[in-house]
Amino acid sequence: MRRRNFIVGLMIVAAMGTAHAQQSGKVYRIAVVHPSHPVATLTETSFSPAIRAIFTELRRLGYVEGKNILIERYSGEGRAEHYPELARDVVRRNPDLIIAVGSTLTLDFKAATTTIPIVTVAGNIVETGLAQSLARPGGNITGASVNIGQEQWGKRLQLLKQMVPQATRLAGVESRENREGANAFELELCRMFGLTLVGSPLSRPIDETEYRRLFAALAQEGAEEIIVNDEPENVTYHKLIIELAQKGQLPAIYPYAMYVKAGGLMSYGIDLWEVGSRAADMADRILKGAKPGEIPVFQPTKFELAINLKTAKALALAVPPELLATADEVIE
Numbered sequence: 001m002r003r004r005n006f007i008v009g010l011m012i013v014a015a016m017g018t019a020h021a022q023q024s025g026k027v028y029r030i031a032v033v034h035p036s037h038p039v040a041t042l043t044e045t046s047f048s049p050a051i052r053a054i055f056t057e058l059r060r061l062g063y064v065e066g067k068n069i070l071i072e073r074y075s076g077e078g079r080a081e082h083y084p085e086l087a088r089d090v091v092r093r094n095p096d097l098i099i100a101v102g103s104t105l106t107l108d109f110k111a112a113t114t115t116i117p118i119v120t121v122a123g124n125i126v127e128t129g130l131a132q133s134l135a136r137p138g139g140n141i142t143g144a145s146v147n148i149g150q151e152q153w154g155k156r157l158q159l160l161k162q163m164v165p166q167a168t169r170l171a172g173v174e175s176r177e178n179r180e181g182a183n184a185f186e187l188e189l190c191r192m193f194g195l196t197l198v199g200s201p202l203s204r205p206i207d208e209t210e211y212r213r214l215f216a217a218l219a220q221e222g223a224e225e226i227i228v229n230d231e232p233e234n235v236t237y238h239k240l241i242i243e244l245a246q247k248g249q250l251p252a253i254y255p256y257a258m259y260v261k262a263g264g265l266m267s268y269g270i271d272l273w274e275v276g277s278r279a280a281d282m283a284d285r286i287l288k289g290a291k292p293g294e295i296p297v298f299q300p301t302k303f304e305l306a307i308n309l310k311t312a313k314a315l316a317l318a319v320p321p322e323l324l325a326t327a328d329e330v331i332e
Contacts, residue, residue, distance in 0.1 A: 028063070028287050029070045030097040031090045035105040036078040036206065036236040048235055049258055050121055050146075053276025054099065054283075061284045078206040078233050080104055080177070087112040097283055102232040103128045104177055106141065114140055117292045119282045121275055123147040123178075123230065125297050134297045142282055144275040144298040146255075147230050150185045152303070156227055156268050157193050159305065160253045162323050163266060163312075167224035167251070171199040173214065173241060174229035175206060198223050206233040208240060215244040223250060230255035230269065238262060251315055257329060260306040265315065270300040304328040 032042050032054070041047060044055035063069040074090060076083050087108040090098060098118045100106045106120040110130060120130060120143035131137035157170075170190060172179065179186065179201040190197045198221045202210055218226070228234055228241060235256070242264045245252045254260065254267040278298040286292055306329040312319050324330065 025068070027068055027070060028097070029072065029095045030099060030283065030287075031072045031074060031093070031095040032099045033074040033076070033086070033090060033101070033105065033109075034232065035076040035080070035083065035102045036233040037075055037101075038236075039073045039075045042073040042075075047238075047258075049256075049272035050101075050276035050279075053273045054121075054280045057277045057280035058283065061280065063284075076105060078204070078236065080175075080204050080206075083108045084111065091116060097286055099279060099283060103130065104175075106130055106143075110139075110141060116140060117286045119143050119279050119286065119292065121146060121279050131297050134299055136294060137297055138293045140292050142292040142295040142297055144278040144282070145300065146270060146272070146275055148299065150189065152269070153186065153227075154189055154192075155303070156253050156255075157189055157195070159266065159268055159323070160225060160227065160251070161193050161195075162320055163253075163317060164225050164251045168195055169198050169222055169224045170195045171218045171221075171223040171226045171250075172197065172201065172229060173211075173226055173234060174201055175231055175233065176201040176203060178229055178231055202233075206237075208237065211237055211240055211244060215248055218250070219248055223248075226250050226252040228252060228254045228259070238264075246311070246314065249315060251317060257304060257306040260308045260311075260329070260331060263308065263311055265308055265311045265317075267306045268303060270303060274302075275300065306331070 034042060042051055044052055046052045065071055074086060076086050083105050091112045098109060098116055100109050100118055101121050103122040106122050109118055118141045120141060122143060124147050125131045125143055125145045126134060130141050172186060187197055199218045202214055226245060234241060238259050239262055242259060242262055252265050254264045255269040256272055257267050260267045282295055285295060305327045307319060307327045308331045
């Protein structure tokens with residue numbers, strides 16, 4: 001698996017040649033590693049706003065593939081059991097910098113190296129143990145967070161309750177690692193909103209078959225609505241999740257506006273483009289000599305609500321006027 005992905009990643013830069021290297025001085029070599037996105041989508045035209053932003057911002061900062069930077073792309077293909085081996089494989093190649101997505105994958109990189117600088121786009125970076133603090137991460141890892149934790153989840157449940165006040169059986173689309181680890185507070189939050197958490201989490205490998213199994217099980221267990229976790233595997237399969245939610249007539253709240261633009265009901269979360277841009281800026285600073293442990297972790301402070309009225313109509317939902325009035329983006 002990892003060898004095939006590595007070859008694909010290099011093909012993109014090999015075609016551009018490396019003849020410019022001697023003319024332009026230092027040629028940086030960085031590894032971009034995603035736990036589940038296909039290697040071919042790790043580009044400036046990616047479906048993921050965060051990935052697009054990383055490559056767009058690097059280009060804006062003056063980095064040109066094949067000229068002053070070589071980018072090796074890797075994917076874990078959603079198979080967490082292979083993440084440690086993938087991390088060790090990347091580290092053995094000794095790149096100047098690693099950009100890693102997701103807490104689970106980045107923790108494996110943390111175990112694999114204490115010297116190669118790492119910029120991560122992940123969940124709560126401090127709570128997961130990737131950084132010592134927001135202001136001074138310490139070690140060789142810094143990054144941009146996509147999740148501020150319990151407060152953010154509580155707000156999503158509140159909004160979903162406003163949209164579907166009669167629902168009492170909630171299902172979470174998330175991995176077992178998140179349900180038992182970073183999101184262990186879910187049960188208590190559900191009780192606060194009068195909800196019962198139903199259904200089992202996603203099992204590895206997280207792929208199309210697993211999502212279809214999960215939604216089939218949710219239908220049997222009487223789930224009335226769903227909340228979709230912000231983990232990267234869900235972003236990879238965002239169109240499938242939306243399709244399955246619509247087929248099951250399940251109102252859902254998603255972590256990012258990209259889901260709503262693709263047909264999802266509603267979302268509450270951060271601007272992924274901003275997160276990707278911040279990660280690229282950190283990478284630039286590190287390549288210019290800054291220490292990752294001294295670069296503060298970026299913690300988002302702005303959150304946006306998006307609602308798809310067409311999807312609400314298809315689900316026979318009347319969007320409360322007060323909810324509509326607070327939306328930052330409405331898709332009709």
